[in-house]
Amino acid sequence: MSTQTTSPEVAPVKKAGAWRARLDQLMALIGLLVIFIVFSIADPQVFPTYSTITRILFSTVVVGVLALGATLVIITGGIDLSVGTGMTLCAVMGATFIVNWHLPIWLGILMTIVFGGLIGLVNGANVAILGLPPFIATLAMMMVAQGLALVVSHAAPIYFDTTAHASFMGLSTGSIIPGSNFPNAVLVLLVAAVIAHVLLNKTLLGRYDISIGSNEEATKLSGINTRKWTMIIYAVAGLFTGLGGIMISARLGSAQPATGSGYELQAIAAVVIGGTSLSGGKGTIVGTIIGALIISVINNGLQILSMPQEWQNVILGLVILVVVFIDQLRTRRAATN
Amino acid sequence: MTAVEATATVPKGDPGLLLQVEGVDKSFPGVKALEGMRFDLRHGEVLGLVGENGAGKSTLMKLLTGIYTKETGDFHLDGEPLTASTPKEAQEVGLSIIHQELNLVPHLTVAENIWLGREPVSGGFFTKPGEQVRRTRELLDRLGMHIDAKAVVSTLSVAQQQMVEIAKALSFESTKVLIMDEPTAALNDAEVAQLHELIRRFVTPQTGVVYISHRMAELKRIADRITVIRDGHYIDTMNMADVSIEDVIAKMVGRAINTGARPENVRSDRPIVLQVSGLSTRALLKDVSFELRRGEVLGFAGLMGAGRTEVARAVVGADPITAGDIVLNGNRVTISSPAQAAARGIGYLSEDRKGLGLMLGQPVSHNIVISSLSSQFSRVGFLRDGAIKEASESSKKLLNIKTPSVNQLVKYLSGGNQQKAIIARWLVKDCDILIFDEPTRGIDVGAKEEIYQLLNKLAEQGKSIIMISSELPEILRMSHRIVVMADGRVKGVLTAAEADQESIMRLATHRDDAITPEHTEEAEH
Numbered sequence: 001m002s003t004q005t006t007s008p009e010v011a012p013v014k015k016a017g018a019w020r021a022r023l024d025q026l027m028a029l030i031g032l033l034v035i036f037i038v039f040s041i042a043d044p045q046v047f048p049t050y051s052t053i054t055r056i057l058f059s060t061v062v063v064g065v066l067a068l069g070a071t072l073v074i075i076t077g078g079i080d081l082s083v084g085t086g087m088t089l090c091a092v093m094g095a096t097f098i099v100n101w102h103l104p105i106w107l108g109i110l111m112t113i114v115f116g117g118l119i120g121l122v123n124g125a126n127v128a129i130l131g132l133p134p135f136i137a138t139l140a141m142m143m144v145a146q147g148l149a150l151v152v153s154h155a156a157p158i159y160f161d162t163t164a165h166a167s168f169m170g171l172s173t174g175s176i177i178p179g180s181n182f183p184n185a186v187l188v189l190l191v192a193a194v195i196a197h198v199l200l201n202k203t204l205l206g207r208y209d210i211s212i213g214s215n216e217e218a219t220k221l222s223g224i225n226t227r228k229w230t231m232i233i234y235a236v237a238g239l240f241t242g243l244g245g246i247m248i249s250a251r252l253g254s255a256q257p258a259t260g261s262g263y264e265l266q267a268i269a270a271v272v273i274g275g276t277s278l279s280g281g282k283g284t285i286v287g288t289i290i291g292a293l294i295i296s297v298i299n300n301g302l303q304i305l306s307m308p309q310e311w312q313n314v315i316l317g318l319v320i321l322v323v324v325f326i327d328q329l330r331t332r333r334a335a336t337n
Numbered sequence: 338m339t340a341v342e343a344t345a346t347v348p349k350g351d352p353g354l355l356l357q358v359e360g361v362d363k364s365f366p367g368v369k370a371l372e373g374m375r376f377d378l379r380h381g382e383v384l385g386l387v388g389e390n391g392a393g394k395s396t397l398m399k400l401l402t403g404i405y406t407k408e409t410g411d412f413h414l415d416g417e418p419l420t421a422s423t424p425k426e427a428q429e430v431g432l433s434i435i436h437q438e439l440n441l442v443p444h445l446t447v448a449e450n451i452w453l454g455r456e457p458v459s460g461g462f463f464t465k466p467g468e469q470v471r472r473t474r475e476l477l478d479r480l481g482m483h484i485d486a487k488a489v490v491s492t493l494s495v496a497q498q499q500m501v502e503i504a505k506a507l508s509f510e511s512t513k514v515l516i517m518d519e520p521t522a523a524l525n526d527a528e529v530a531q532l533h534e535l536i537r538r539f540v541t542p543q544t545g546v547v548y549i550s551h552r553m554a555e556l557k558r559i560a561d562r563i564t565v566i567r568d569g570h571y572i573d574t575m576n577m578a579d580v581s582i583e584d585v586i587a588k589m590v591g592r593a594i595n596t597g598a599r600p601e602n603v604r605s606d607r608p609i610v611l612q613v614s615g616l617s618t619r620a621l622l623k624d625v626s627f628e629l630r631r632g633e634v635l636g637f638a639g640l641m642g643a644g645r646t647e648v649a650r651a652v653v654g655a656d657p658i659t660a661g662d663i664v665l666n667g668n669r670v671t672i673s674s675p676a677q678a679a680a681r682g683i684g685y686l687s688e689d690r691k692g693l694g695l696m697l698g699q700p701v702s703h704n705i706v707i708s709s710l711s712s713q714f715s716r717v718g719f720l721r722d723g724a725i726k727e728a729s730e731s732s733k734k735l736l737n738i739k740t741p742s743v744n745q746l747v748k749y750l751s752g753g754n755q756q757k758a759i760i761a762r763w764l765v766k767d768c769d770i771l772i773f774d775e776p777t778r779g780i781d782v783g784a785k786e787e788i789y790q791l792l793n794k795l796a797e798q799g800k801s802i803i804m805i806s807s808e809l810p811e812i813l814r815m816s817h818r819i820v821v822m823a824d825g826r827v828k829g830v831l832t833a834a835e836a837d838q839e840s841i842m843r844l845a846t847h848r849d850d851a852i853t854p855e856h857t858e859e860a861e862h
Contacts, residue, residue, distance in 0.1 A: 203718050204710055211707055214696035221655060221693055222708045222762065223679025281698050 028275055028290040031323070035294060039301035046304050054182060056293070056300045061172070061185040062087070062248050064292040066267040067274075068196040069120070069240030071288045072233055074271050075200070077213040077280025078134035080234070081264050082123060082141035083241050088260030089145040090116045090245025095158035095255035098165065105168050113242035119145065120238020124231035146261060153257040160253050172250035185247060189289075192243060197285040199236065209233050213280025269316070270295055273323045294319070352416030355380045355545045356432070356514050361410030363396055370396045371569045374410070378514060383536060383546045385560030385577065387553075389589055389809065389842075393569040394549050395437075398518060402427040402434055414514065425454070431513035433506035435520060437641075439498050441505075443491035448473035450490055451505045476508055480535060496528045503535060515539060516547040521555060522642055533559050551640050551846050553582040567591050583839070586846075590809060590838035600634065600793075600817050600833055607631040610801045611683075611770055613652060616661030621647050621825035625661070629770065629801050634792060636816030637805040638841045644825040645805045646688055649772045653678035653685040679708055684763030688774035688805070690752070694759050697748040701740050702729035704747045704758045708766040732761035737787065753784025760791065771795065772803040777811060789815060809838045821845050 040048040066083045073080040094112035097103045103111070119141065126137035160168055167174075172185040200206035208229040211219040220226045244263075249255045274291030276283025298319060302312045351357055356378040363371040371393045378384045388394050399405045401412060403422040412419040414431060421427035424434065441450045448470045449456075457468045473486035482500050490498060499520060506515055515536075521529045536546055536559060550556055556563060557577060565572040565588040572588050607630040616625040621644045629635050637645040650656045652663065654672040663670055665681060672678050675685065687693035695704055706714050706725050714725050729743040736757040740750055747758055756776060763771055773792070777785040792815060796802055806812050812819055819831045821844040828844040 202720055202722075204715050204720065205718065207703070207707075207710055207720060210699065211696050211703065214698050215693075217693050218687075218696055219707065221653075221675045221685060221687060223676045223684075223766070224707065225674065225676040281696070 027326075028273065028287055028294070028323075031273075032290050032294050032297065035297050035301070039297065039304070042301075043304055047301065052300070052304070054186075056296045057186045058183045059300060060292050060296040061183075061189045062244055062251070063263060063266045063270055063295065064189045064289060065192050065240055065244045065247055066263055067270040067288045067292050068192055068285065069237035069244075070264075070267045071196065071271050071274075071276055071283055071285060072200065072209055072237045072240075073134070074268070074276050074278060075209050075213045075280055075283045076230060076233055077216065078127060078230075078234075079138060079268065079278070080120075080123065080237060081135065081138040082119065082145055083237075083244065083267050084260045084263035084265070085142050085146040085149065086116065086119045086238070086241040086260075087244040087248060087263060088255075088257060089119070089149040089152070090242045091249040091255040091260075092149045092153045092158065092245075092257050094245055094249055095160065096152060098168065099158050099160060105165065109168075109171075109246055112246055113239050116240070116242020116245060117235045117238045119241060121231060121235040123238070124234025127234065128227040128230035142261070142264065149257040149260070153255065155257060157257065158255045160249070162253070169250050169253050172247060185251065188243075188247060192240065193285055193289050196240070200283075200285055205229070205232060205236065210281055213277075213282070215281070266295060267292075269320050273320060275327065277327075351377075351413070353380075354378065354413070355415060356419075356547070357411075357413040357416075358397070358401075359411045359413075361397070361400060361412075362408045363400060363405060364408065369569055371400075373570065374566065375571050376564045376566075376574065378545045378547055379562075380545060381540055381542045382561040383540060383548055383559050385556040385563035386547055386549045386566070387551065387556065387563060387585060387589055388566040389807070392566050392589075394566065395518070396569075397566075398434055398436070398516060398549075401432060401516070428506075428509050429511065431509075431511045432516070433509060433512045433514070434516040435499075435502050435506055435518065437519045437522065439495075439502055441490045441498055441501060444489065446487050446489055447477075447484055447493075447501050447504075448486045450501060451476070451508050473504075476504055480504055480507060480538075481531075496524045499524065499528075499532075503532070507539065513544050514547065515544070516549070518549045519551070519642075520548070521550065521552060529555065553585060553846050556585075557582065565589055586839055586842045590842060600815065605630070607633060610666055611652075612662075612664040613648075614662050614664075616648065616651055616663075617659050618647060618651055618656060618825075619659055622651060622658075623825050625822075625825075625827050627820050627827060627830065629803060630817075631801055632796050632799050633817045634796050634802045634804055634815050636812040636819040637803060637822060638807075638809065638812045638819055639822035639828075639845050641807065643822040643845065645822055646774055647825070648822070649685055649774055649803065649805060653683055653772065655685070679766060679768070682767070682769040683772065684708070684766060684768035684770070685772045686756075686759050686763065686774060686776060688778060690755055690759065690778070695747050695755060698746060700744045701733070701738065701747050701750065701758055702726065702743040705729050705732050705743070705761045705765060708762050713765070728765055732758075732765060735764075736761050736791065751784070753780040753787070756780060756784070756788060757791075760788075764795075768800075770801045770803070772805070774805045775807065776804065777806070777808070785811075809841055812836075812841070813838070823847060 046052060066087060070080050070083055090112050093115050094108055097111050098105055098108035123138050123141050126132045127134050170184065171188065172183065174184050175182050176184055176187070200209065208219070208224055211224065212226055212230060216226055270291035271283070271288050272278060272291065273294055274284065274287030274289070276287060295316060298316055299312055302315065354377045358377065359375045361371055361374040374393065374397060376384070376386065386394060396405065400407045402424040403426060404424065419430065419432065421430060421432065427434070442453065445453070451473055452469050457465045457472070459465055470486045477484055477486060482504060484493070484497055484500060490501065493501065506512060520532060524532060540546055548556065548560055560577045562574055563577050563580065563585060564574040565585060567589060609628045610631050611629040613628070614626040617623050625644070625648055627635070637648065639645050647656065651658045652672070654674045654677055663672060670681060672681065678685065691697060696707065702725055706728060710720070714721050714728070726743070732738065733740065733743055738754050738757045738761065740754060747755055750758065776788055776792070780788070792802055792804065804812070804815055813836060817833055819836045819841065821828045821831065821841055823845050828847055831840060
């Protein structure tokens, strides 16, 4: 060992810890503002107004709620393709509980959210116990949920009663802020986001979530029951799917069994645009909400500019490409430093 | 050094030598892997190449095939400069390497593997599977291998896969030099004999073989000369007929470094905290038994693949066991997951620090508290951020972890400080039994010293430590007793007084000759 060169132990001082995550959020936020300003310049009469902004926020709710759960799953390094049709199945179940079974509205809502949790638990078990790749496990669930929604509803929409269930629909379109027409749905999203943020940052669940995504084997060897926690995380993500089901049927006044597919991709897009890494171990709720807002602003902005629906998708696709590419560039630069 | 300078100064090699390696240097950050390395291979000979784990053999092979780039030095093949920059280029000029880890595509057939990248094609596009199979059969027949050319590689035994690997190397008509890195690690004696027969048939006055192995008895049988390297340096080359195995081992371990301090107090009077008996796994371990006493450092020595890491993983429940009892503080226990091991106070520090130890993208504090989050740092599921910060800071101070902040991402720390963070993880968890797998791998000398002192202190405090290490001086210096393993079995347990590098290497390179291990078992029953 005498010939070995002794390099002095110098801890390289790189200010690359917590504030890099904050920078990521900042970038997304700046992106959101830039897109907003561009649309405002394009249509200064309509775009930067209270009613447009409210509409944008309102249209963010369903995708936003789904994206919260998707964030938790994606941070483990997994993916959840079942949130879209899972939401539809939850909506159908909720309508069944409340309209067909005449359960109290609060109980129906609670049971729907729990049902969403069960969908997530099955996903989690398939991933953690059967060892299926998350993509496959949740792809299968996506198809199962799509089919079950049609089976349970006999392929027909279930309508809520405008008088008996007014308070249910008020959850979305009503306003508890006196003297305003600010929709409750946005407040629901806000509360859900705060809960998700606390879960991710202040609880064991969040810490294990990040740890599993960062290095599952190391987490397991550290004495964490990673199977159990993976299941819990998917189940908790499923609760948000259940809430998504409530929010969409409250908005529509009905449960539409044939819809829902496509929402999972929007939710995943929101998560990714928000800076959460698809390889896991890194992500924030604030980022996800900003990502969902970016999607909403683009969709609404293009509508206001009378851009056809097809082109909205094209542009959204390009935005995802650019955002993820920039994120990868940053990661690569960080890796080579 | 630039490529232009390198080519301008390359002298002609000695055409009388088949492969000539001269003055090769290679360093990695913090470590000088090779310094002035040299050896030569004559036409028509088998040259044994030996050295301890980490002596630089693998680095040398990777330099020869262009996987790494050398800093200084020359390679000559038949007197011509050898400048391969990929393994394929090396093969085309006549140098084939069979690595210790097999490089076959498991889902392809034998024929497809052998001709991968050189498939016979018609019209420059369409493969000709029939032609490929025909050529493969010719090749296998010529080599006397009884393997189906159409068999899917994953269905073959490891020994057969090894044979396919060799057939692949010999399928290059131009192969003049065959380098084999531990080719017999997975073979039984009959298969070893078959391999040696192949080697003898391959060697002609135009060709030669470099045979890297730890198995002295085999080298004695197959090699004409033997070159010893140690710590990245060339030591000596001898005629195999003139030397004894003891001479070679003495040169491998080097007497100069055999002066380290030894642990003083023998711990034989202390209570046994962990008793493992008859531990076996499907893949490798057979009837492994040992006991660990309170305050003891129990060293695990052996060559790569001997099964030391597998013992650790089996004990903490990371891999399933097929037989064996674990008695912890007098109680028989079943440990089927690392979570259960941690709950019982057994912590395992993996040899693969980055792959299996750290959450690299997370802060130092996360890496320290992860194992104790649920027991110490949370209340009804909510994290106690203050307590986490406090524990991380005090660990940082206690272990002298050099980092600007415990919020720093652990990937920015040096290897030694990363290791300290993982040690801190298990100290915070307050484990009584700590299993350190290669605790100083890739760590510079200063930090190594700190980790040795830390281990000593922990043992003083009554912690029981299993230390797996491939560095014999380290094993000798730290261990109260040493378990030596080979081929998944315990070959002997030495006390600190009995152990020296020679006695350990003799046990570690020992092979049950004449009959295969399976037969031994049957004979005993």
